[in-house]
Amino acid sequence: MFRFSASGLVPDEGFEAWREIMARMFHIDRTRAAGDLPRGGMSAAVLGDVMVNRSIFNAQRLSREPRRIDCTPDHLVLQFYRSGGFSGEMNGARVRIARGQIAICDLRRPLDVQAISSDTVGLTVPRHLLEGVDLSRLPPRLDPARERLLAARMMALHHRLPKITCAEAPDLTADLLAALRCLFDPSACTDVLEAPALDADLFSLAERVIAGALASPDLSPATIAARLQISRATLYRLFAPFGGVMQHVWDMRLEAVRAALDQPSEPRTLTRLAEDCGFRTASHLSRVFRAQYGATPRDWRRQQAVNSGAAWQAESARLNAFWRELGR
Numbered sequence: 001m002f003r004f005s006a007s008g009l010v011p012d013e014g015f016e017a018w019r020e021i022m023a024r025m026f027h028i029d030r031t032r033a034a035g036d037l038p039r040g041g042m043s044a045a046v047l048g049d050v051m052v053n054r055s056i057f058n059a060q061r062l063s064r065e066p067r068r069i070d071c072t073p074d075h076l077v078l079q080f081y082r083s084g085g086f087s088g089e090m091n092g093a094r095v096r097i098a099r100g101q102i103a104i105c106d107l108r109r110p111l112d113v114q115a116i117s118s119d120t121v122g123l124t125v126p127r128h129l130l131e132g133v134d135l136s137r138l139p140p141r142l143d144p145a146r147e148r149l150l151a152a153r154m155m156a157l158h159h160r161l162p163k164i165t166c167a168e169a170p171d172l173t174a175d176l177l178a179a180l181r182c183l184f185d186p187s188a189c190t191d192v193l194e195a196p197a198l199d200a201d202l203f204s205l206a207e208r209v210i211a212g213a214l215a216s217p218d219l220s221p222a223t224i225a226a227r228l229q230i231s232r233a234t235l236y237r238l239f240a241p242f243g244g245v246m247q248h249v250w251d252m253r254l255e256a257v258r259a260a261l262d263q264p265s266e267p268r269t270l271t272r273l274a275e276d277c278g279f280r281t282a283s284h285l286s287r288v289f290r291a292q293y294g295a296t297p298r299d300w301r302r303q304q305a306v307n308s309g310a311a312w313q314a315e316s317a318r319l320n321a322f323w324r325e326l327g328r
Contacts, residue, residue, distance in 0.1 A: 002319050005041035005264035014039040018057070024072055024323045025107065026062040031114045035059055041265035044319065045161055048173030051124035051326055052161055055079075056265045057117070062086075064111040073323060074108035076125045076135065080154050084118025095140040102147050102154075104140055121158045126326055129177055133184050146183045148208075149201055153179060155211065156204035159255065202228070203238050207252065214253050214278045221245045253277045254292050257285065261301040270297050 004021055006014035015037035019028045028038050040057025085098040089112045090105055097103045105111060108127070127135065142150060157176065164172065179201075209227045213219045224245065225235045235245060242248040256277045260266045271282045279285040289297050 001043065001045045003041075003043045003264075004319065006039040007041060007265040009039075011037045011039070021319055022062075024320050025077075026064060026111070027068065029061045029063070031059050031061050033059065041263065042319075043263070046326065047157075047161070047164065047176075048169050049126055049129055049326065050173055050176060051122075052157060053122045053124070054120065054158060054263075055122065056119045056263065057115070059114075059116050061114050062111065063113070064107065064109075066110065069108065069110065072107070073326065074106075074127055075326065076127060076130070076138075077103075077105040077107060077122060078125070078150070078154070079103045079105065079120045079122040080151050082119045082121060084116050084120070086113040086115035086118070088113030091138070091140045093140055097141070100151075101141060102151055104138060104142070106135060106138060121154055123154060123157075123176075124326065125177075125180065130180060130184065133181055135184070138184060142183060149205070150179075150183055152201055152204040152208040155208055156201075159207075159259070202230070202234075206235065206238060207248075210249055210252055211256070214249075214256055215276050216278070219249060219278065249278075250288075253279065254289060257289060257297060258293065258300070261297060262304050264305055270301075273297070 004017075006018045009017060018039045021042065022028050030038060036058055038058060038060030040055060040060075042053055042055045044051055044053035046052075080102045081097055081099055083099050085096070085101070086103070087094075087096040089095070089110065090103065091109050091111075095103070095113070141147065153176070157172070206224060206228055209224055210219065213223070216223075221232050221235055225232045228235070239245045239248050242251070254277075257273050257279075260268065260273055268276065270285065274280075274282045274285040277285070279288070286296050286298075289295075289300070293300060295303070
């Protein structure tokens, strides 16, 4: 697992550190608006031959010129924008990506985009793992049905990542690649809503509906089933192994808080996190969080900041090694 954050550095140092971390894939610079210096944070792990990452960054320009394309890997980068987005040239087309959408970037082709402050979950897939799929015609975005399915899978994989064992990794990677082949090949998946893959990912889709409504007091089995267009009986069957629908909702609320506190660059206060994740008050969150994890949210955040301090910030070579060895 690799973690990096420039949040603890002064602006000039943070910019140079972030630029160095990203240099193997992208050139980083200010946007045209010339606001704050670009900076960000990233956590990444390799699952089999695929890299899974979460990135949080401020407004910045990202580009890939021919020289960089010639000397760096030509992987496929899929980035789900939980917030933020960008506009510019990608994959030979003018593209605008907004919150809730997935950008599919072919690193074999030039890129020049202006991004706003964003929080993303991504996959980096070596091209040869999708051999036989015509990637030359892959659009910058999938149609809404495919995008919905892929976003659910990416978020489920990201949330599950800390618990994945080495023994599970090969099967998970193979399953992910099979899904990508289906989603990227129209002849194999002409109607995602009727494809067998939807049944396999229905639980992930339900989790994404829940994740998007954690703050809502109206979140219930009835509203979740209605959003998925399935019966409540089907929904109850999906969640039976997890203690029921609402038990899993509260588990996801706690996991969302813990994941936020794990990120050194997470800017929200505990009060705001409580509101965003569906807890009545910060005190309510603190009681439930301590019962689940054995520490208060404040203590948890303090310990994570210590764990991911200056030692991680000096390891840009480690991430470069990830890029270099991925898929080999």
